[in-house]
Amino acid sequence: MASRTDTNASKLTRLALLTALALTLNYLEGLMPPLFPGLPVKLGVANVAVLIALELLGYRYAALLQLTRCILGPLIGGSPVGALYSLSGGALSLLAMCALCALKQKRSASVSLFGVSVAGAYFHSLGQLLIGVALAGPAAMAYYTPMALLSVPAGLFVGLLAILAIRIEKVVS
Amino acid sequence: MRSILRSLRVGDAVVVVLALALALLPLFFTQAGERPIAVISVDGETIYRAPLSENAMVQAGSKNALMIRGGEISMIEAQCPDGLCLGMHAKKPGESVICLPNRIAAWVEGEGELDGVSY
Structure with a gap:
């Protein structure tokens, strides 16, 4: 893949591909039956695309991807109000992931995409819950502990997928 | 697979432990106060x-x-x-x-x- 002399055009093209990937994963996941009936949680596989963008393209591209997917995802899924939830979750999770990625680049031995992904998953849940509390009242906090607990295995799994995807891409190109 | 496990870092464990701790945090508070x-x-x-x-x-x-x-x-x-x-x-x-x-x-x-x- 990409040499160090990446042009903007090639980055932009890959950003577009990753956005399409994120939206597709998001949509497919929406078709699946709920993992835990009664609990508004998803695996969050679309975050694979954001992790790949963070790793290969940088913060700005990852932020653009996150913004696009948080607005378009709920629209495709048919729930415009969902955009509020996903924007809030997406913003918090992006901030957390960028912070950890900065740490990762500074001292590469300190944290891997696993940690970045788990932090992203946790803060995504938190951001959505904040909107839930704002719209539905404090009772929504009842979801906090199960959602936050589940964000750990979900984040680890999504991180694993991202690491695998990045390896495969490096081998292929 | 083994090489992927080797990419795990100390920071990952820290993040996981922190997330779990933050997830369980509210339980301690709600149990403490059964207030009327x-x-x-x-x-x-x-x-x-x-x-x-x-x-x-x-x-x-x-x-x-x-x-x-x-x-x-x-x-x-x-x-x-x-x-x-x-x-x-x-x-x-x-x-x-x-x-x-x-x-x-x-x-x-x-x-x-x-x-x-x-x-």
Whole structure:
């Protein structure tokens, strides 16, 4: 893949591909039956695309991807109000992931995409819950502990997928 | 697969432990305080629900006003034929202040000494 002399055009093209990937994963996941009936949680596989963008393209591209997917995802899924939830979750999770990625680049031995992904998953849940509390009242906090607990295995799994995807891409190109 | 496991870092463990700790944090707080709660309802519908320790003035319907102060609920204003409720106080879980003509009820919820109360 990409040499160090990446042009903007090639980055932009890959950003577009990753956005399409994120939206597709998001949509497919929406078709699946709920993992835990009664609990508004998803695996969050679309975050694979954001992790790949963070790793290969940088913060700005990852932020653009996150913004696009948080607005378009709920629209495709048919729930415009969902955009509020996903924007809030997406913003918090992006901030957390960028912070950890900065740490990762500074001292590469300190944290891997696993940690970045788990932090992203946790803060995504938190951001959505904040909107839930704002719209539905404090009772929504009842979801906090199960959602936050589940964000750990979900984040680890999504991180694993991202690491695998990045390896495969490096081998292929 | 082994090489992927080798990409795990100390920071990953820190993140996981932090997330788990933050997830379990609220449990410690809610278990510590089984504090009594003041509930006020009009016509069977709950209009107010908050810890008894919070002072508040609550307008219930158009004819009554209740005060929650010093861990006690009392009716401070009532336009009803008898005015019975004006002398009522609710302090402990299970106790209530009721204005029957205007269908207003206020009571204290929480861990009390009584298992149940029948009226």
